[in-house]
Amino acid sequence: MKNSTARSRVQALCLAVLFALGAGPAAAQEKFPSKPVRLIVQYQAGGSTDTLARLLADKLAPRLGQPVVVENRSGAGGIIGTDYVAKSPADGYTLLVTVPGPVTANLVLYRKLPYDPRTDLRMVSDLATVRTVLAVHPSVPAKDFKSLVEAVKAAPDKYSMGSWGAGTQPHQIQVYMDKTYGTRTLHVPYKGEGPMAIDLIAGQIQMTVGSVATLAPYIAAGKLRALAVAGPRRAKALPDVPTFAEQGYKDPVYMMTGPTSLMAPAKTPDAVVERLGREVAAAIHEPDMQRRIEELGVEPVGNLPAQATAAYQAFLPVALESVRNTGVTLD
Secondary structure, three states: OHHHHHHHHHHHHHHHHHHHHHHHHHHHHHOOOOOOEEEEEOOOOOOHHHHHHHHHHHHHHHHHOOOEEEEEOOOHHHHHHHHHHHOOOOOOOEEEEEOHHHHOOHHHHOOOOOOOHHHHEEEEEEEEEEOEEEEEOOOOOOOOHHHHHHHHHHOOOOOEEEEOOOOOHHHHHHHHHHHHHOOOOEEEEOOOHHHHHHHHHHOOOOEEEEEHHHHHHHHHOOOOEEEEEOOOOOOOOOOOOOEOHHHOOOOHHHHOOEEEEEEEEOOOOHHHHHHHHHHHHHHHOOHHHHHHHHHOOEEEOOOOHHHHHHHHHHHHHHHHHHHHHHOOOOO
C-alpha cells in the first residue's frame, strides 16, 4: 500500500514536471507583454520616423496593456540603432522602427556591417510608405528639377545637399547628380531630418530630399520650394508637385519609395511576433490613426508579419541594385 502511494506521488510529480516543461514557453508567450516595450528609432527626434513611432506607441500601449516607449539611438546612417536592436534579447520588448536604408542600402554602402538585417532581424509590420520630396531654399533660382541641375552646374561647389546621414536617399541622389550631369555639390550629413530641415530653412544648405511628412509644412508656408517627388506617382500630401518621372527623369534612384517598418530580433518567438503584428496592424487601421498618418504626408500600410516579410524580400534586390547604380560607397 505504501509502495503504491509512493509510486502515485512519483508519477504525479513527473507529470507536473513534464507539464511545466511543456507549457513553460507557451505560458511565457501568453503573458507577453509583462513589462514596457521599447521602440528604437535610428534618428533624432523631430523627423518623420520619430513622429510615426510616437503615434504608434500611443495606439499600441492600450492594446498591449503595457507602456510603449520611443527611444532615439541616432548616428552612422542608422547603423547604431539597428545594431542595438539586432543584438538585443529576442523577447519582443525591444523593437526597431526603421526606414529602408539601414536594412537594405547599407548592405551595399558598407563592406562590413555589425549586423545583417537578413539574418539578425525579422519583420513585424510595414507601418507606412514614406514619400520623399526634393525641396530647395527659396533663394535657389530653380522652379523644377531641370532648372536646378542647370543652376548647380553653372555654380560648381556653391550648392550643398543635406541628408539625414551618409548613404541615405538624398546622399545617393546628390552623388548620382554629380556623376550623371557633371555637377559639383557638397554633401552635408545630419543625425536626423529635424536639424537638417532647420538648416535648410535658414539657408545654411540649399537643397535636400526629405520626407513629405517633415518638409510639407515648410513648403506650404513658403519657407521651402518643392521641385519633385520621388516615386512612381504624386504624393497625396503634395498633389501639385510633379514626380521626377513626370519631368522626364525616370532613373531608378528617383523612383524608389519604401516603407517605415517595425522589426524585431531574428529569434523572437513566432507567437510574440504574430501578437505584435496583429496589434500593430489593428492600430494602423484605426480610422483616426489613418487620418493622422495621412496628415503627416505618409501613406498607411499596417500589414501582418508574413506580408511584411514577403514585401521586404521582394524590395531588397531592387533597392540594392538601385544603390549599386549610384556608385555610392562609404568605406
